[in-house]
Amino acid sequence: MNTLTLWFHKLGSPPTFYRFATVLRPWLLALALLLAALGLYGGLVLAPPDYQQGDAYRIIFIHVPSAWMSLSVYACMAVAAFVALVWRMKLAEVIAMECAAIGAAFTFITLVTGSLWGKPMWGTWWTWDARLTSELVLLFVYLAIIGLYRAFEDPRRGARAASFLVLIGVVNLPIVHYSVVWWNTLHQGATIKLVGDTTMPMSMLWPLLVMAVAMEFYFGASLLNRARTSLLSLERGKQWVREMATADG
Amino acid sequence: MGGYAAYVWPAFGVFFVVLLADFLAPGLRRRRTLRELRARMRRQTRRGGN
Numbered sequence: 001m002n003t004l005t006l007w008f009h010k011l012g013s014p015p016t017f018y019r020f021a022t023v024l025r026p027w028l029l030a031l032a033l034l035l036a037a038l039g040l041y042g043g044l045v046l047a048p049p050d051y052q053q054g055d056a057y058r059i060i061f062i063h064v065p066s067a068w069m070s071l072s073v074y075a076c077m078a079v080a081a082f083v084a085l086v087w088r089m090k091l092a093e094v095i096a097m098e099c100a101a102i103g104a105a106f107t108f109i110t111l112v113t114g115s116l117w118g119k120p121m122w123g124t125w126w127t128w129d130a131r132l133t134s135e136l137v138l139l140f141v142y143l144a145i146i147g148l149y150r151a152f153e154d155p156r157r158g159a160r161a162a163s164f165l166v167l168i169g170v171v172n173l174p175i176v177h178y179s180v181v182w183w184n185t186l187h188q189g190a191t192i193k194l195v196g197d198t199t200m201p202m203s204m205l206w207p208l209l210v211m212a213v214a215m216e217f218y219f220g221a222s223l224l225n226r227a228r229t230s231l232l233s234l235e236r237g238k239q240w241v242r243e244m245a246t247a248d249g
Numbered sequence: 250m251g252g253y254a255a256y257v258w259p260a261f262g263v264f265f266v267v268l269l270a271d272f273l274a275p276g277l278r279r280r281r282t283l284r285e286l287r288a289r290m291r292r293q294t295r296r297g298g299n
Binding site: 029054056058062063102105108113117119120222225228229230233236241242244245246 | 254260261264268270279282283
């Protein structure tokens with residue numbers, strides 16, 4: 001085994017991961033806060049008002065990155081769930097289940113900020129169009145995963161059952177993403193494209209992208225924060241946790 | 250905020266409150282787990298051994 005695979009195997013052991021998470025967590029959080037401060041300054045102070053939407057468009061700086069996160073956290077959770085089911089790795093189970101809580105938070109933020117943006121621009125808080133409905137279904141999928149996990153007495157069995165649900169729920173991701181293309185929606189289509197022209201001026205685009213990167217770092221920090229707590233609780237009978245409990249008290 | 254303050258600020262407020270709760274909740278859970286574990290360890294020592 002080379003050094004990298006060895007390191008990876010060692011990271012899978014709960015006490016090693018706990019130490020790793022404890023060291024890395026403050027750095028990721030600091031990066032997230034720094035970038036968020038920069039992105040918010042760019043979005044709320046430097047960027048000009050929109051010629052049609054005035055200042056209401058500024059909700060974009062949290063709405064769109066949160067919406068991206070609601071999908072990418074799901075993708076990350078699906079990879080962890082797959083690893084958990086195939087290799088029965090405890091850390092992967094923990095990561096998949098903790099992703100669900102963070103994903104649900106981002107999906108909730110997306111729906112609420114979208115609603116607050118919809119009222120002044122569309123004249124309604126909510127409409128049953130394809131994008132909004134599929135994002136709401138995404139929130140319900142996240143909540144169902146959390147609910148199924150908690151319904152089991154044995155958390156490891158719960159995590160495996162919920163991991164199946166995670167993999168089934170993957171079908172919703174392309175539906176959310178392509179909903180504005182496949183159906184006629186009140187929600188606008190994508191402005192920022194990986195392929196093709198992005199129809200957004202630079203003064204508005206950079207704060208948006210900085211906010212998106214900030215949220216990626218936040219996700220990393222929150223996941224480490226949650227995973228280490230969950231591991232501590234799952235392994236509370238083990239020696240390393242007992243030693244920590246004595247040292248902390 | 251050009252007349253849209255009633256929509257923009259609540260949106261940012263929800264964003265910060267939800268993520269703050271997301272980050273603080275595990276810390277509370279961690280403290281509770283360790284407290285319960287210490288109580289159990291004390292009971293075991295009183296009974297003499299594991």
